Amino acid sequence: MAFKSILWTEDGTFSNEHNFFADLNLEQVINEITKGDQELKQLFYLPLKSSTSIAYRQKIFEDLENSKTLNSIMAFYTKIEKIDKQLQYLDKLYDYQREGVFIETVISYCNALIDLAADLSNAPLKSTGLADFRDFLKTYLESHEFTVLKINAEKIRSSISSIKFIITINGGRITVKKYNGENGYNNEIVSAFSKFGVREVNGTPEVRNNFNHIEANILKLLANIYINEFYTLKEFYKQNKNFIDQIIYKFYKEVRFYLFFIDYITPLKLGGLSFCLPQIDPNCEKVFGKEMFDFVLAKKLIKENKKIVTNDFYLDERIVVITGPNSGGKTTFARAFGQMHAFGRLGLPVPGRAASLCLCDHIFTHFEIVERVENLTGKFEDDLVRIRQIIDKSTEKSVLIINEMLSSTSIYDAKVIGKQILEIIKGKGAICVYVTFIDDLAKIKGVLSMVAQVDPNDPSIRTYKIVVQEASSKAYTDVLARKYGLSKEMVLRRLKA
Amino acid sequence: MKVSLLYINEKLPLNADDLIIDLGLNQVIETMAGNDKFIFDTCTKVLLTGVNDETEIAYRHDVLVDAINNPSIVEQMYQILNDASTKARNRLYFITKPHPIYLLYESISVLEIFIEVLGKIKTVVGDNSVYFKSEGFRSFFKIIFDEFNLQYITMVMNHINNLRFNNGITFRCEIGSGNKLVNYILLKPDSKKRLAFLRKREEYSYNLPAMDEGGAQILDDMRNAAVADTAEIIKMAADNALGFINDTKAQIAFYVGCINLHKKMKDLGEPTAIPRISKSSVKFKGLYDISLSLAIKGGTVKNSLEIEKPLVIVTGPNSGGKSTLLRSLGQAQLMLRAGMFVPAEYYEGPLLKTINTHFRRGESAKMEAGNFENELVHIKAAIENTAVHGLVLLNEPFSSTNAIEATELSRQIIDSLIEGGVHVVVVTHFYELAWEYIKDPNAVFLKAERKEDGTRTFRIVPGEPSFTSYGEEIFLKVFGDLKVHKAAD
Known part of the structure; x- marks a missing residue:
């Protein structure tokens, strides 16, 4: 099949709400991945509708797991990026400088393509996307257009760089003439000052400033001495202004989606974390993840050289209720769950050693807004309104992440209302991760209970492990009591003594 | 050079x-x-x-x-x-x-x-x-x-x-990346005569307009680039x-x-001598504390001793000249190592590799837990800096704690130092410590000299430690007018 795009097949995308990006801290992640490039950023807001288009991208990521393949494409990208930038400012350059920069740009372009083709020729490519691109590239390099471009550019460049000449600067007067093999002065200086312990220096003879009008004037003077060389140079520029192939250019722009993402996750991988290409279940039935973690937190902890705790989940039920002590990693878990789904449906690798995810139509989040607590009744109502909107829009293929809702009411209310909301969501058939302090919510039939763990010997230490377990806040207080000598046995023993 | x-x-x-x-x-x-x-x-x-x-x-x-x-x-x-x-x-x-x-x-x-x-x-x-x-x-x-x-x-x-560069700066040049001028190589400045000859080569010139300040700056940059390496060479010189x-x-x-x-x-009328280096024994005549001599403008007490053992234990009453001897031994060793003359009429001694001191000083002498800790830290550091064939001068070590602890600690430290081949001079008022070494073949004992009538000469002479408390004496001397019991009772 003729190569068209490294990103897209014919299938469409979900037109999607993306309110959840902020709650999942994904805006931050996406900004970092795309280095702020708007065009690239848009791609993250266009989730794919079909398993086929997801697979098209996943296969390319699989190919890029081969470090040779990755490095050659990365190298190609870096080179073309530089070329692209250089071409954009050609108009602003001086005469003869422009032509000089241009001819090098052409040579770099030719070499970048040749290198890439050579690198890819034996690469074990399995993806349709990259294999088709390789075929395209091969045909292009064999074309007459490309061959002529390359030969001419090199010939002209070599004639210019073989020019050697002499400049004399005396006051404000600059004189140029041909060089006739005179010796440099420094050798003589070095031997004359040998008793002073001097050595040869080959330091920084380059002028530090940018190309300037003086150099432009000097080149004009030289054009009188080296007439042919400079004429050919000018002609080459005039005739080859649009030398970059359109499909190559599009590939260069689109391939950033892969390269930038890999660039972002590499430090995490080096830190011992796993990423995988998840199975994507269009029916949203099989949902699990092994050794998953929160992107943002992981990035931060890696920088601080701290240990990152990973967690597993296997959704036997559609609804997971997470309980456990404060700062025990509940929210992080919920966030990571959402992040995996958001990235999985973009065809991207997700955190974890293995995963199967729901090809969800929507991701909804409801994270408590901590500020503005003056009006509790108002807040309670707002919370309910928002949750209602979410439930209305959700289907059996939606993913809901709900965090600490209903804290603005009494515990009794929170229990009763929370139970009812969970029953409604259950009825909708959506996948839901619900974070709460209320044990009772985890005891509803058809709900999977997961609990954030603490160190059994020291309850002040959180392990950040979230495991399937019966919700019981008493388990935590028991550990606390033992540590401070307040457990039942300890107190009784003391009373008897 | x-x-x-x-x-x-x-x-x-x-x-x-x-x-x-x-x-x-x-x-x-x-x-x-x-x-x-x-x-x-x-x-x-x-x-x-x-x-x-x-x-x-x-x-x-x-x-x-x-x-x-x-x-x-x-x-x-x-x-x-x-x-x-x-x-x-x-x-x-x-x-x-x-x-x-x-x-x-x-x-x-x-x-x-x-x-x-x-x-x-x-x-x-x-x-x-x-x-x-x-x-x-x-x-x-x-x-x-x-x-x-x-x-x-x-x-x-x-x-x-x-x-x-009275006739301008001349350099060779090439056209590099982006047609920028590169690879400047300074050529030997020509005499006026040779310049005239060179003008026969085809050449083109450009005069910088007077108004072009930017251009002047660039010419300056180019001149700088042309002499950059040369300047580095001359800077090296x-x-x-x-x-x-x-x-x-x-x-x-x-x-x-x-x-x-x-x-x-x-x-000041004080002697100095170029020291001789011996294998291990120390022999001196008229050794004095040069610092003290400068302070009191000469006329210091001189000591003359022969010491053939690595451990020197100095005992005796306070203000008897013990610390002065210790200081003069340290000074002589330092000055010997520096290649200087030493404060003595005659001095020979070994060339010791390090000199470390642990002197009791003002505040730190008080018996307080913190001070004891400080002393331990200090003495630890001193020993860590000492090399085999080094010299360690200890002046009243562990006076921040009680005699038993001080003796035990000092003994352990001194034993390990001596065994490790270090020379040690220790001034102590803990007689228990001195007596630990009374039969030790490595130890020599010195004490502050007293005349028969009991007056001090401030000279240090060979002599084993005695248990007589001179402190009591001083106490009596000072407090004798009050009705006090003798400590011996």
């Missing part, structure tokens, strides 16, 4: 402050320096670091003798070098951004100062060079008179003139020339310090 009158180790030992305080070195170094801060710093370094090489010490002794015999010439040379050093420092490196042409001109002016120094020293030394016998001074004069002879200096001056000036100045500074101290001791 390397002068080697002595080697100066810039890195002071970790216990430099302790040595200065415990051995009273400030007064000594101040006398050496007069009011010259530089001599002060240099002498501090040389005195505190010393060398572990007998040959090097003998070499310094020769130079020292020359200096003491020719004080005026040595002092004049120091003055010349000192002036030049100040002048060069004022000329040099006041630019913040790299600017090769300025760098080149500054470097040239330093080279000119250097050449001027050579001339002045030649004048001062003149025919007197025959009075200098030491290898150190002789090799220094060889550099001044032979290596930098007139012919060489004339040649150097010619290049310096070329580097002023200037750095080395300045290094020569500064090194020589520092080396001579030490001997000027020695001349000053020697004169002072002579004026």
